Structure formats: structure tokens, C-alpha cells
Amino acid sequence: MLQEHAKLLALLKETDEVTGRKKLQKLVYIAKRLKQPFQEKFQFHMYGPYSEELTLQMEEMAQASFIQETHEQKGGYYQYRYSLTPAGEEFLDAAMPEGAGLDAELLETLNERSAKFLELVSTVLYFDQLPKEEVKAKVYKLKARQNYSDEDIDEAYAFIDALRKR
Template sequence: MFDSAYLLLKLFNQADLIHGRKKLQKMVHLLSIAGSNFPFKYQYHHYGPYSAELQQEIDFMVSYGMLDEIRSSYGYTYQITDRGKEFMNQLNCQYKENINQDLVASLNLQSSQFLEMVSTYAFLLDSNYDSEGAKKKALELKPHLAGCIDEAMKYYHQMMNF
């Protein structure tokens, strides 16, 4: 029942701060692709894979004081609260799901634009494109990010081995 909340709280506990809604969406998508059991469904939108379910869950957690959502002229920053940590700790005995901490740290160091390209490439592979087809389609969808496609592909394949 609280699977998604527990996993998100674990993510925020490991990441400390996540800067930006787009970055959050891409991190959760890529963690899902890499094997974490996030239950969110993704559709392709302008900035790549997006889950309305994930945003609803985040909004719920903010409204119940489990996450702080700090708005600034640069966007949104998210951080787990003490209440969120308490709730996560209560769920620890019920859920044993782990999230790869090294992968969380690595993803959180990347820019949201880079993760947008990695996530788009991953989404296309998951949509039955082969590697070259996914690259070609990603370049078509994200021409403004063409300069990072090779690095994004390399990062994706490294990420799958974390």
C-alpha cells in the first residue's frame, strides 16, 4: 500500500536534495529502468519520459509534510523532512526494498538536461527500439541536446551495470 511512498522516501533520504522536477522525474525513471520497483507509468512528453502518477505522489508527500518543496526563481528543490524520515523508519520493518545508493549519487550529480537525454534514450530502448534506432530517434526528438547523445548512451549502459 505504501510501496511508492517508501521507495521515494528512501530516494530522498539517500539523495539529500534533488534540484528540479524534471531531474526528479528522470532520476526515478532511470532508477526504475535499472531495477528499482517504482510503480509509476511513464509517457513521453516534451522533456522526455514523464509520470503524472509520480508527480501526484510527490504532491501528496509534500502536503503531508514528508517532503519539503522549496520554490525559487530557479525552480523546485525537494528534501525529506523529519516527518518523512520517521514514516520511512516505521515502514522499514514492512518493506525491505533497497535503492542503489551509488546510482542515486551518480544520477543526482548529473544535470537535468543530461538526464533528459539519458532518460529519453532509455525510454526508446524500452519501447523496442534497438540502440541505433533509439539514438536516431533521440536526436530527432532532442536536437538541442545532440552534443551529449554519445555520452548519454555510454552513461546509460554503465548505469545498467551499477
């Protein structure tokens, strides 16, 4: 019963709260690439890997009152804040009585980082079949407005290495 939705509830349970849709998108993408059992399909959009399916699943869970979605206006756009509700926790227990098998430490580590940094990490992961120099060139071209530096990209690589070695 809605197993993929339940995994997202489990993610919110482990992280307490995720601020920003972009951050949530990148967090799930990175976790999926690091072998967490998410199935959502991602495509590259203007701001990196993005899943319409994930956006809709969150909307469905907000409608079902499984998650609390608060949004605040920020310069003409809204920023969303997600957390688990008691009804969501009850659903999670019913749908996945044995747990979702998520790596809580990994999710917390990701959630501690900024959306901008996770955007960079997810972009590096998206192109990880390319040599590092080509990935850098992609980041500079595709993410020109974010002004990522060489050091930022090196930090993203080190971050991914550390997560993979855990």
C-alpha cells in the same frame, strides 16, 4: 501503507536533495529501468518520460509534510527543490522498517548529473529497443531544441552501459 510514497522518501534520504521536477522525473525513470523497485507509470511527454503519478505523490508528501518542497521563480516558471523532513523519515521507518532496498550508489551517481543529461539518458532508455542509429534520429527529431550532439548521445550510451555493469 503507501509503499510507493515511502520508496520516494527513501530516494530522497539516499540523495539528500533533488533539484528540479524534471530531474526527479528522469532520475526515477532511469532508476526504474535499471531494476530499482519503483512502480510509477511513465509516458513520453514533450520532455521525455514523465509520470503524472509521481508528480502527485510528491505533492501528497509535501502536503503531509514528509518532504520539504522549496520553489524559486525562474523566468516565469518555478523550480522545485526536494528534501526529506524528520516527519518523512519517521514515516519511512514506520512504512518500511526493513528499508526500501534501493541502490544508494546508483541514485547518487544519477543525482550528480544534470537534468539535461538525465533527460537524454532517459530518452535513450525509452527507445532502447531500437538500433542506436534510429535512437539518434529520434533524439535529433524529438529533442531538437536541446541540441544534443553525437558525442552527448555516445556519452549517454556509455553511462547506461557503466550503470548496467555495476
